[in-house]
Amino acid sequence: MTRIIAGVAKGRRLQVPAGGARPTTDRVRESLFASLDHLLGGFAGLSVLDLYAGSGALGLEAISRGATRAVLVERDRPTAAVARRNAAVVGGGAVRVVTAGVHTFLGSPADPAEAPFDLVLADPPYTMAAAELEAILVRLAEGWLARDAVVVVERPTRGGAFAWPSGLAALRESRYGSTTLWYGRAAPEGEDP
Numbered sequence: 001m002t003r004i005i006a007g008v009a010k011g012r013r014l015q016v017p018a019g020g021a022r023p024t025t026d027r028v029r030e031s032l033f034a035s036l037d038h039l040l041g042g043f044a045g046l047s048v049l050d051l052y053a054g055s056g057a058l059g060l061e062a063i064s065r066g067a068t069r070a071v072l073v074e075r076d077r078p079t080a081a082v083a084r085r086n087a088a089v090v091g092g093g094a095v096r097v098v099t100a101g102v103h104t105f106l107g108s109p110a111d112p113a114e115a116p117f118d119l120v121l122a123d124p125p126y127t128m129a130a131a132e133l134e135a136i137l138v139r140l141a142e143g144w145l146a147r148d149a150v151v152v153v154e155r156p157t158r159g160g161a162f163a164w165p166s167g168l169a170a171l172r173e174s175r176y177g178s179t180t181l182w183y184g185r186a187a188p189e190g191e192d193p
Helices: 026-040 057-064 077-090 102-107 130-140
Strands: 047-051 069-074 095-099 117-122 145-156 168-176 179-186
Touching (some): 026 168, 047 057, 057 069, 057 117, 077 095
Antiparallel strands (some): 145 179
């Protein structure tokens, strides 16, 4: 069982998709959001994009902590339905669940009512090749990110390394056993994050 850790929806239970899903553990989520609180100075007013959303736990945690809106992108229909039910319990109208692949979603023009995003949380399948992830990050850097946006990618510790593309600069890595979180920040070419 997964719960919202903090904020207005603290303690609310979230449904988890049956089979196949690999939810981010409570320990990793707690550390992630503590780090983000420090990096972003809080969540109030942020626009959040949760890619490979699964149950939506990451995007919904941001909503509970004060983010203004979140878009959860999940390709699998039954899993997206679970995310919708969770969003109804936690975020109401502040959350939109998109049933589409991440490549398809990022391949369309950014909706000016939602983008640019201040925070992007990406938890792709651990089997995803680094080159495929890097292509997604390139698309993100092409109009989806606010200036100084933070992007966090969850990958396996072993074999999960990747290169940040132009427009995104590495900030740090945090390891939690078999899981590593990679933090990056949007930075125009030639600028430090």
